[in-house]
Amino acid sequence: MKIQDILHQFGIQTTNPGGFCGTIISTELSSSEIVSSSPVDGKIIASVKPLTEKGYHEIIEKSANAFMEWRMVPAPKRGEVVRQLAEQLRVHKEALGTLVSYEMGKSLQEGLGEVQEMIDICDFAVGLSRQLYGLTMHSERPGHRMYEQYHPLGIVGIISAFNFPVAVWNWNSALAWVCGDVCVWKPSEKTPITALACQYITNEVFKKNGVPDGVSSLVIGGPELGKLMASDVRVPLVSATGSTRMGKSVGAAVGARLGRSLLELGGNNAIIITPSADLKTVVPGAVFGAVGTAGQRCTSTRRLIIHASVYEQVRDALVKAYAQLRIGNPLDASNHVGPLIDQDAVSAYEHAIAQAIAQGGKVVVEGGVLSGEGYESGCFVKPCIIEAENHFAIVQHETFAPILYLMKYDGDIRQAIALQNGVPQGLSSAIMTNNLKESEAFLSHAGSDCGIANVNIGTSGAEIGGAFGGEKETGGGRESGSDSWKIYMRRQTNTLNYSDSLPLAQGIKFDL
Secondary structure, three states: OOHHHHHHHOOOOOOOOOOHHHOOOOOOEOOOOEEEEOOOOOOEEEEEOOEOHHHHHHHHHHHHHHHHHHOOOOHHHHHHHHHHHHHHHHHOHHHHHHHHHHHHOOOHHHHHHHHHHHHHHHHHHHHHOOOOOOOEEOOOOOOEEEEEEEEEOOEEEEEOOOOOOOHHHHHHHHHHHHOOOEEEEEOOOOOHHHHHHHHHHHHHHHHHOOOOOOOEEEOOOOHHHHHHHHHOOOOOEEEEEOOHHHHHHHHHHHHHOOOEEEEEOOOOEEEEEOOOOOHHHHHHHHHHHHHHHHHOOOOOEEEEEEEOOOHHHHHHHHHHHHOOOOEOOOOOOOOOEOOOOOHHHHHHHHHHHHHHHHOOOEEEEOOOEOOOOOOOOOOOEOOEEEEOOOOOOOOOOOOOOOEEEEEEEOOOHHHHHHHHHOOOEEOEEEEEOOOHHHHHHHHOOOOOOOOEEEEOOOOOOOOOOOEEOOEEOOOOOOEEOOOHHHHHEEEEEEEEEOOOOOOOHHHOOOOO
């Protein structure tokens, strides 16, 4: 599909930047523009005029008014609207997935997979719309009934990152909508065009169903909009995905006003490879985890902790596998690795390699920036493997690039787990083993300290049925499946007295 045809399909007119399909609700626009260029070929896709502070406040006011109406719609009817959104995402899957791939740089299959995640979470949310359960408790007082229920929160602010430019928004919005909330979405300024496409699809579905204007809003701009949202008392929940540095700023601002924050931040994910590990599992899991999305996933595999007895065997197998990687246009299904998002990411990649070598690392598979035909954007780099130590400062740091660090352990599983846990981040982790005791130790209270712990699969990727998120500097948030829906609602305990007297709790007497 041609990109221009896709833009037209989503009502995006590149000849009129700033006025895309009515998705920028306010007419109050600033003079500067956000330009979206594809890391695939360096070409400008389109430009968008960011909102001013005044425009932001207009949208928040509209959203607050919409919430008053939307919260009164029965949850199953809200779910029906989300079901229809899933159907439209199925219709537009190829076009939206292609646009994701072109604007962000991930492979076409990953772009299509990201849209499929949106479809899956919508399906999950539809079922959830009939399962917003509370509990009933027995009262210690006669003639009383106790129960708890969940109510909508209000406005949910969503700040998303460039690496999953559409799925993470929908992980939040689909659940928030069925819970009765309204959403204001600030996408990454690096990927605004895919956000416009999503808003176009959502607008069409919501308009058809008479959903109040303001239930789904899009605000495009730089970090200043995120700061406004984090400090805004009218936004009870801010869900932010991005770097740990950004998350600390958002968390502090939201916490200062005693609001709620859902933080999905950096990862420094490791796979432990034990003597009993099956290489047929190890190699594809490690390679995809390290080079998928060009290493720009929060769940990307950064470290391999390999037992000394199988170290050389694993290392040599990885070198052989890396030699088969094809780097190029992500819209070409024969390529495995696309570009980094921009020149800043390339600079961070080069800096990390230089630092790893300076700190004592040994290059196993050489990296470097690619140039020439097909690489004109300057954003294509070679996946790199470096032998390193876990305590290296650069290894302790998350670099959003395809750099994989190899390290040995020669003791028991406890030593490997200590290395796995010995970083500030705590998102995803994995162990490759056919030893039941090792796998159980990894999953035990004394095992992985991450929010995600896998056995015989890699660190990258997650199913929407489970809660997604991590601990430590990853922020502690949980999105997607399980009972993650509860963060989007406020819990209320109710006690109902149906007796003719008023007995007090704990047997207290208060006679008048």
